[in-house]
Amino acid sequence: MSMPVEAAGPTTGRGKTKWFAFGALGVAAAAFVFIAVGGIGENLVYYWGPKELRAAGAKALGATIRLGGQVAVGSIKRGEGVSNLEFDVTDGTATVHVVSQGVPPQLFRDRIGVVVEGTMTRSGSLESRRLMVSHDNRYRAPADKDVDIKTLMRSTEGLDEPLVQSATEGPAPPR
Secondary structure, eight states: OOOEEEEEEHHHHHHHHHHHHHHHHHHHHHHHHEEEEHHHHHHOOOOEEEHHHHHGGGBBBBBBEEEEEEEEEOHHHHHSSSSEEHHHHOOOOOOOEEEEOOOOTTTTOOOOOEEEEEEEESSSEEEEEEEEEEEOOOOOOOOOOTHHHHHHHHHHHHSSSSSOOOTOSSOOHHH
């Protein structure tokens, strides 16, 4: 005996597949929104000047902050070793004390623009994890009056010429 075979309708398989696809897209979209919104708060870094940081008060405690301003004149205090450093950052209206454990860049000095990344403490100082200085790209010759500008310029033209010439060689031929 043969069993009757019912023909499947043309839409029964497609209908299930269509709803499954919509469901999968919905779950993926919900997961994306959850990850994007949920994780963004932990990765936010606020960029403030000293005035805005002081105005934020308790909101700034514990948050990761990038503080921008200038190093206040006479505020640099070097501690034991190379990497212990304290200084003040100012914008002309407010000042924030910074405690840094990292090695400062070579250009670090009074009145230089800095961006300090760290966390504000209850004591009112910023504990720095990262210190960056702001400078322009213009080269300035040393202030020594005995510097031969032509020799100095020749030394910056390229690496194909030796930087130091012996006294018997004379000047390098012009290019």
